[in-house]
Amino acid sequence: MGIKPFPFSLSEVRQLLLLPDLSDSNVISCIKETQKNFTSCRESISEYVTKAEHVSSYSLFYMPTDFPKLSLILSQLGSTLIKWFEESKLDIYDIGCGPGTFSFAWRNYFSTSDHRFHLIDQSQDMLAQAQRFSSDLFCLPSFYTYQDLSKFTNEKKENPKVVIFGHSMNEMGTRAVNLYLNKIQPDFIFFIGPGTPTVFKLFMNWRRDFSDSFQMKVLYPCIGVGNCPMVDSDDWCHQILRSKLSSELHQLGQKLSIDRRSVPFIGHVYGKNKLPYVEGEYTLVRFLGKTKFSWRYQACPSGATDLIELELMKKASSKEQIDLIMSLQVGERINVKVIKEIAPDHLRVAII
Numbered sequence: 054m055g056i057k058p059f060p061f062s063l064s065e066v067r068q069l070l071l072l073p074d075l076s077d078s079n080v081i082s083c084i085k086e087t088q089k090n091f092t093s094c095r096e097s098i099s100e101y102v103t104k105a106e107h108v109s110s111y112s113l114f115y116m117p118t119d120f121p122k123l124s125l126i127l128s129q130l131g132s133t134l135i136k137w138f139e140e141s142k143l144d145i146y147d148i149g150c151g152p153g154t155f156s157f158a159w160r161n162y163f164s165t166s167d168h169r170f171h172l173i174d175q176s177q178d179m180l181a182q183a184q185r186f187s188s189d190l191f192c193l194p195s196f197y198t199y200q201d202l203s204k205f206t207n208e209k210k211e212n213p214k215v216v217i218f219g220h221s222m223n224e225m226g227t228r229a230v231n232l233y234l235n236k237i238q239p240d241f242i243f244f245i246g247p248g249t250p251t252v253f254k255l256f257m258n259w260r261r262d263f264s265d266s267f268q269m270k271v272l273y274p275c276i277g278v279g280n281c282p283m284v285d286s287d288d289w290c291h292q293i294l295r296s297k298l299s300s301e302l303h304q305l306g307q308k309l310s311i312d313r314r315s316v317p318f319i320g321h322v323y324g325k326n327k328l329p330y331v332e333g334e335y336t337l338v339r340f341l342g343k344t345k346f347s348w349r350y351q352a353c354p355s356g357a358t359d360l361i362e363l364e365l366m367k368k369a370s371s372k373e374q375i376d377l378i379m380s381l382q383v384g385e386r387i388n389v390k391v392i393k394e395i396a397p398d399h400l401r402v403a404i405i
């Protein structure tokens with residue numbers, strides 16, 4: 054589906070701000086102050102969420118320019134997983150949701166899916182701002198807000214859960230992130246953060262120390278198996294969102310001397326080790342040989358980095374499917390249905 058830009062104009066956003074009459078010069082001075090706190094006075098980092106004019110300014114400038122990051126990440130995940138997201142009933146938890154940026158981006162991407170949204174932020178003003186955008190612009194079908202974890206109860210009906218930390222892990226820190234994860238027990242985690250070496254380190258340290266305890270494996274962006282080669286070097290890995298901005302947004306950026314046409318960011322996606330989408334699309338990476346009953350391949354599940362053994366079972370194949378199997382080449386993608394799980398990394402399957 055590709056990158057999805059923010060679908061509304063700046064004036065449509067402006068009229069829904071907590072302070073819709075905020076002048077451009079007020080917006081600019083608030084954003085400059087917030088920027089300063091993000092980069093140099095980190096002890097004041099959380100102040101911008103307590104003032105309506107700062108919340109309004111943040112929402113006006115950052116929501117439309119950060120919004121496409123989620124679609125960029127989603128467009129890199131395998132089509133089987135995206136289809137599974139589309140067709141499943143999901144609970145989406147947007148933690149440190151701010152004005153609702155990534156809940157809205159998720160809704161915009163999966164516009165017809167049956168997903169429930171839980172927006173969590175310690176700032177009442179941010180939640181109020183998200184509520185306004187939801188009512189008038191994005192119309193989230195089921196929308197719950199929470200200011201802290203004590204108000205938060207797990208839903209009785211268990212849907213698979215997706216948790217998004219959008220530019221919030223770098224504010225709340227790893228301990229708070231893990232408290233949320235322990236409470237929610239998600240099936241998928243999206244971490245999105247500014248593209249800086251510090252945030253890269255923060256995300257990678259979380260991966261090293263906690264991904265195993267939450268039984269999470271990397272789905273994006275790493276393509277290899279094993280350790281990240283960047284971790285022990287001075288280098289770091291990030292994505293770049295390149296957007297065409299509307300002229301009003303570009304002008305606001307120019308006044309602020311912040312170029313949002315090209316934004317470095319870090320996006321990491323994790324999925325539970327054992328998920329229903331193991332039935333699906335695989336890329337064949339090595340032919341392991343033929344037995345009396347099957348053709349054995351090493352394969353890589355779409356959207357994941359683990360290698361597994363697939364046994365394409367003769368008995369479960371029609372004549373046409375056998376012809377297809379005989380002509381398969383390494384590098385080809387196939388869709389399969391699981392007949393028997395011998396081990397998590399060894400499946401007996403039928404080609405579909």
Ligand SMILES: C[S@@+](CC[C@H](N)C(=O)[O-])C[C@H]1O[C@@H](n2cnc3c(N)ncnc32)[C@H](O)[C@@H]1O
Binds near residue numbers: 152155218220
């Ligand atoms: C930089 S904003 C990001 C907002 C939004 N996710 C986005 O990307 O546009 C970070 C948000 O995290 C919230 N936050 C920080 N610490 C938090 C915590 N411990 N619990 C909930 N929200 C928190 C802040 O109030 C703020 O709204």
